[in-house]
Amino acid sequence: xxxxxxxxxxxxxxxxxxxxxxxxxxxxxxxxxxxxxxxxxxxxxxxxxxxxxxxxxxxxxxxxxxxxxxxxxxxxxxxxxxxxxxxxxxxxxxxxxxxxxxxxxxxxxxxxxxxxxxxxxxxxxxxxxxxxxxxxxxxxxxxxxxxxxxxxxxxxxxxxxxxxxxxxxxxxxxxxxxxxxxxxxxxxxxxxxxxxxxxxxxxxxxxxxxxxxxxxxxxxxxxxxxxxxxxxxxxxxxxxxxxxxxxxxxxxxxxxxxxx
Amino acid sequence: xxxxxxxxxxxxxxxxxxxxxxxxxxxxxxxxxxxxxxxxxxxxxxxxxxxxxxxxxxxxxxxxxxxxxxxxxxxxxxxxxxxxxxxxxxxxxxxxxxxxxxxxxxxxxxxxxxxxxxxxxxxxxxxxxxxxxxxxxxxxxxxxxxxxxxxxxxxxxxxxxxxxxxxxxxxxxxxxxxxxxxxxxxxxxxxxxxxxxxxxxxxxxxxxxxxxxxxxxxxxxxxxxxxxxxxxxxxxxxxxxxxxxxxxxxxxxxxxxxxxxxxxxxxxxxxxxxxxxxxxxxxxxxxxxxxxxxxxxxxxxxxxxxxxxxxxxxxxxxxxxxxxxxxxxxxxxxxxxxxxxxxxxxxxxxxxxxxxxxxxxxxxxxxxxxxxxxxxxxxxxxxxxxxxxxxxxxxxxxxxxxxxxxxxxxxxxxxx
Ligand code: SF4
Numbered sequence: 001x002x003x004x005x006x007x008x009x010x011x012x013x014x015x016x017x018x019x020x021x022x023x024x025x026x027x028x029x030x031x032x033x034x035x036x037x038x039x040x041x042x043x044x045x046x047x048x049x050x051x052x053x054x055x056x057x058x059x060x061x062x063x064x065x066x067x068x069x070x071x072x073x074x075x076x077x078x079x080x081x082x083x084x085x086x087x088x089x090x091x092x093x094x095x096x097x098x099x100x101x102x103x104x105x106x107x108x109x110x111x112x113x114x115x116x117x118x119x120x121x122x123x124x125x126x127x128x129x130x131x132x133x134x135x136x137x138x139x140x141x142x143x144x145x146x147x148x149x150x151x152x153x154x155x156x157x158x159x160x161x162x163x164x165x166x167x168x169x170x171x172x173x174x175x176x177x178x179x180x181x182x183x184x185x186x187x188x189x190x191x192x193x194x195x196x197x198x199x200x201x202x203x204x205x206x207x208x209x210x211x212x213x214x215x216x217x218x219x220x221x222x223x224x225x226x227x228x229x230x231x232x233x234x235x236x237x238x239x240x241x242x243x244x245x246x247x248x249x250x251x252x253x254x255x256x257x258x259x260x
Numbered sequence: 261x262x263x264x265x266x267x268x269x270x271x272x273x274x275x276x277x278x279x280x281x282x283x284x285x286x287x288x289x290x291x292x293x294x295x296x297x298x299x300x301x302x303x304x305x306x307x308x309x310x311x312x313x314x315x316x317x318x319x320x321x322x323x324x325x326x327x328x329x330x331x332x333x334x335x336x337x338x339x340x341x342x343x344x345x346x347x348x349x350x351x352x353x354x355x356x357x358x359x360x361x362x363x364x365x366x367x368x369x370x371x372x373x374x375x376x377x378x379x380x381x382x383x384x385x386x387x388x389x390x391x392x393x394x395x396x397x398x399x400x401x402x403x404x405x406x407x408x409x410x411x412x413x414x415x416x417x418x419x420x421x422x423x424x425x426x427x428x429x430x431x432x433x434x435x436x437x438x439x440x441x442x443x444x445x446x447x448x449x450x451x452x453x454x455x456x457x458x459x460x461x462x463x464x465x466x467x468x469x470x471x472x473x474x475x476x477x478x479x480x481x482x483x484x485x486x487x488x489x490x491x492x493x494x495x496x497x498x499x500x501x502x503x504x505x506x507x508x509x510x511x512x513x514x515x516x517x518x519x520x521x522x523x524x525x526x527x528x529x530x531x532x533x534x535x536x537x538x539x540x541x542x543x544x545x546x547x548x549x550x551x552x553x554x555x556x557x558x559x560x561x562x563x564x565x566x567x568x569x570x571x572x573x574x575x576x577x578x579x580x581x582x583x584x585x586x587x588x589x590x591x592x593x594x595x596x597x598x599x600x601x602x603x604x605x606x607x608x609x610x611x612x613x614x615x616x617x618x619x620x621x622x623x624x625x626x627x628x629x630x631x632x633x634x635x636x637x638x639x640x641x642x643x644x645x646x647x648x649x650x651x652x653x654x655x656x657x658x659x660x661x662x663x664x665x666x667x668x669x670x671x672x673x674x675x676x
Contacts, residue, residue, distance in 0.1 A: 068657060083665035107658065119669045121640045124662055 006049075006060045007249025008042050008076055009085065010034060010069030013105030013133060014215055017045040018246035019053065019060065020254065024092065028053040029243055038069035046075070064253040066245050068106070078256070083111055083122050085248030090211045090238055091117045092251060098209050101200055101235075102244070103216040103223065105133040110204045123203050131199025133216040135168050139192055142172045143185060151220045154190040160226075161191030171195070190226075197226045210235045218242035268550070269523055271485060273509040280501045281491050285372050291317050292379035298444045299379050301401070303394045305564065305583055306387040307412065307433055309460050309498045309575070313453035314440040319379055320495045321397065324368065325353025328360055329539025329649035331367040338650050346400075351393035352618040352649035358400055383407055383443045385436065389414035389589050391621040410439050414584060417591045421584050429580035456498040457579065458572035466506035467493040468566045471558065473513045475606050478522030479557040480513050483533045484546035485523065486562040493565040522555070529554040529670050530607055534599070535614030536561060536622045536648040541656065548660060552667040558606045560587050560598075561622065592627055599624075599633060610670050612663075613643045617653035640673070642666040 003022035009015065011034060019028045030049040035041050042065070050056060057075070065076035066085040073079075082102070090100040091113055100111040108131060112120040125131060137147055145153060161183050165171050171192070178188050196216075200206075210231065212224040218241035228235040238244050291297040300316035302308050304323065311318050328334040334352060337359030342348050344362070346355050360366050366377035384398040384407065395411060402409035412432040415425055437448055470489070474481045489509060496502035515521075531549070533556050538545065549556050567582035583589075587598055603611065611633065613625035620626065630641035644662055646654035 068661070081661055081665035081668055083661075084668050118672050119640075121634065122665060122669065123643075124658060 004055060004060045005250045005254040006046065006063035006076075007085065007246040007251070007253060008046060008063060008065040008067075008070075008073050009082070009243075009245030009249060010038050010042050010065065010067040010073060011082075011105055011215070011245065012068050013137075014242070015041045015045050015067075015069070016243050016246040017042075017049040018240075018243050018250050019049050019055070020247070020250045022254075024251060024254070026240060026243065026247060028055075029240075029246070031242060034069065038072035039074060042069065042073045043075065062253040062256075064249040064256075066249045077253070080249055080252050082245050083109055083119065083124075085245045085252065086213055087111050087113055087117075087119050087122075087248065088251050089240075089244040089248035090213055092247070093239055094209070094211050094236065096209070098211050099204075099206055100238075101206070101210060101212045101227070102214040103133060103196065103200065103212065104214045105137075105216070108132055108200055108203065110200070110206070112208075125199065125203060131166075131196045133214075135171070136192060136196060136216065136220070138168055139171055139175065140189070143175060143188065145185065145189060147219065150189055150193065151222050153186045154193045154220070154222045154226075156186040157190035158184070159187055159190075160194045161187045163191050163195040166199070193220060193223050194226055196223060197230055200227065201230055206231060211238050212236065213238040213241050213244040215242040268546070269521070271489065271509070271512060273505065273512050274488070276505055276508055277489060277491060280496060280505055282372055283501075284496060285368060285375055288317050288319055288379040289372075289375040298382040300440075301378075301381040301384045301398065303386045303390065303398075303411075304494050305390055305586060305588075306385055306394075307436065307579060307583070309456045309570075309579060310433060310436065310448075310453065311385060311440065312456045312498045313450075314437070314448050315444045315446045316383070316440070317379075318495070319381065321357055321378070322353055322394075323491070323495050324360070324366070324378055325357050325649065326537075326539055327367040327371070328353075328356040329537075330542065331370065332540040332651065333360065333365060333367055334540065334649035335651045337363060337365065338652075348618070348650065348652075350618060351391065351397070352647055354393050354397040355618075356649050357397065361401075361404075381405065381407060383440065384409040385440075386411035387414055387583060388412065388416075389583050389586060391588075391619070408439050408443065410436050412436070412583075414589060416589060418584060418589050419591045419594055421581060425584050426577055426580045429584055430576045433576055433579060453575050454572045457570055457575040459500060459503060460498040460567065461570040461572065463493060463497045463499075463502045463506060464565070464567045464570060466503065466510055468563075468568065470506060470510050470513060471562055471566070472605070473510070473517060474557040476517050477530075477607060478520070478524070478527035479530065479555050479606075480516035480521055480523055481557065482523045482546065482549075483537075483556040483559045483562065484542055486559065487537045487542060490562050490565060497565065523557070524550050524553060524555040526553050527555045528674075529609045529667060531556040532599075532602060532606060532608045532611040533559040533561070533614065534611060534624055536616045536619055538614065538616075538646045538651075538654060539648055540651050541646075541654065544656070545663075548663060552664065554610075554667050554670075556612070558602060558608070560602070560624070564588065588621055592629070595624055596629060596632060599629070600636070603633070603637060603639075608639075609674070610639060610666065611641050612666070613641065615643055615645050617645070617647045618650055619648055622648075640666065640669055
């Protein structure tokens with residue numbers, strides 16, 4: 001087999017691998033915590049994806065890497081930024097003018113894509129992790145809520161508790177006040193998700209058709225629903241949202257003419 | 261895109277620049293030790309010409325601030341000032357300089373062995389044309405040294421500079437004279453004043469020509485070169501040696517243009533830098549841009565020491581005008597027109613706004629400017645969060661990714 005392409009997305013929280021065939025279909029994938037050894041983790045993830053479909057490294061024509069650890073993947077032939085890869089993946093599923101909202105572990109990105117698939121503009125959130133996956137993870141932990149339950153809990157909310165602060169640390173104290181005041185856990189959890197939504201809305205006017213992508217939306221799809229309520233129009237969730245970066249990297253690996 | 265680090269093109273005149281800068285610091289140190297001459301501390305766009313004509317040697321604390329940033333000493337010294345009640349949200353030149361004073365640690369002593377630090381001042385002179393922080397900064401030292409702190413309160417957010425503005429600033433410049441004469445023990449020499457203003461004007465004209473040579477394609481000069489080569493335009497303006505130096509530098513750059521020598525090999529993208537330099541990361545940033553074949557070639561910052569209104573025959577009014585015409589003093593509409601002219605002059609492909617946490621005065625992204633310019637020129641803009649000196653406000657990883665993605669995007673736009 002010689003038309004398999006790979007993408008490796010070494011994110012701040014998770015490392016993702018996607019392998020695609022000539023038909024641009026994902027034939028294997030892997031997701032694991034990034035940890036401290038970027039290169040080792042990327043390699044393990046790639047090996048796992050390869051063995052799940054009975055292939056070896058030699059069967060892969062080209063591999064691109066992306067994500068914060070993109071320069072640590074020695075077996076990749078080239079790197080692309082997360083912005084390029086998320087754009088490419090989103091345009092694959094929605095080949096038209098769209099606005100991509102990627103909620104990641106450490107940062108949020110908003111990318112405007114033109115009708116022809118080119119990026120028109122992008123924005124990343126300010127340096128602090130407020131309003132990102134890291135915020136939700138930390139604050140949920142403070143409430144003893146496993147991140148896997150955030151989506152279900154937020155859906156049980158009878159109302160959304162309003163969070164006043166940008167700051168992860170301040171929010172943790174604010175939660176104590178809400179608990180003391182008798183607010184229910186699901187309502188507070190919904191408030192946390194809502195706070196992420198507000199950080200996103202502050203970044204950009206979010207015009208046009210919205211596509212949500214990234215690991216946080218994959219695990220907490222209610223976030224996209226709340227964003228949609230705020231905007232008053234539908235928000236699509238990208239298929240394979242968590243793999244979007246890796247999938248986009250694999251598509252770019254396939255489409256980049258050789259030699260690089 | 262290149263994968264290997266490009267070599268930097270060395271500017272030969274840098275040697276002369278370093279020599280005159282060192283001489284300047286040694287003269288100041290000597291004067292402070294022997295009391296042979298009085299020393300004035302002056303803000304970077306303050307009335308330096310008047311101070312020189314009044315017989316002072318002039319020291320610029322902001323230059324010291326930049327040295328603290330470039331040497332990365334700032335990040336350790338800022339907390340010292342924070343602990344004294346100077347907030348981490350105010351000018352990090354101020355906080356790093358005060359921290360440096362309290363700790364007795366200065367990059368001057370590292371750069372020039374034998375000099376312990378900034379020369380002790382006899383008078384402090386500011387102009388609030390750039391910000392209010394300078395006044396509070398100098399008042400700290402006025403209390404420490406028990407010396408006079410005088411200054412000019414400039415109008416801010418100015419649209420057109422009118423006669424009323426000029427009259428008021430000119431009167432304020434004149435009002436500084438009695439204190440200066442009292443401290444120096446000498447009468448202001450009016451002929452000398454005119455002479456100094458004339459030299460400052462020559463320096464400014466040459467510096468402007470140096471900067472505008474970057475409008476050539478490919479550019480022979482980068483913003484990062486400019487941030488280094490501007491030293492004499494700031495601290496030696498009004499002196500013959502600054503004029504001599506810029507003649508030399510200009511000749512070297514003209515030769516580059518003639519020989520089609522690019523500052524960045526294979527220049528593909530021409531970028532405008534709007535905002536303060538991130539002093540502690542100049543090297544890393546210039547390397548990254550070079551690797552991406554992007555030449556950051558012009559900036560508002562380096563042009564802040566272009567004072568074309570200076571006129572030796574009308575020293576007071578022309579100084580008042582020159583120091584009020586600066587971009588930092590002006591309103592948003594003026595700034596927008598200014599950026600438009602710069603984008604066109606330098607044939608810019610992209611523009612990067614540095615939102616410096618502790619300097620709102622030089623962060624021109626905060627009132628929708630990138631969005632308006634982006635629309636007008638159909639040009640993507642990038643905003644980077646950081647700071648001039650406080651590297652705690654800067655996420656290097658995020659900035660690098662932003663820059664890389666930005667150049668990727670410009671490259672897509674050019675169809676490469
Ligand atoms: S203009 Fe900005 S950097 Fe300069 S002194 Fe004022 S606050 Fe500091």
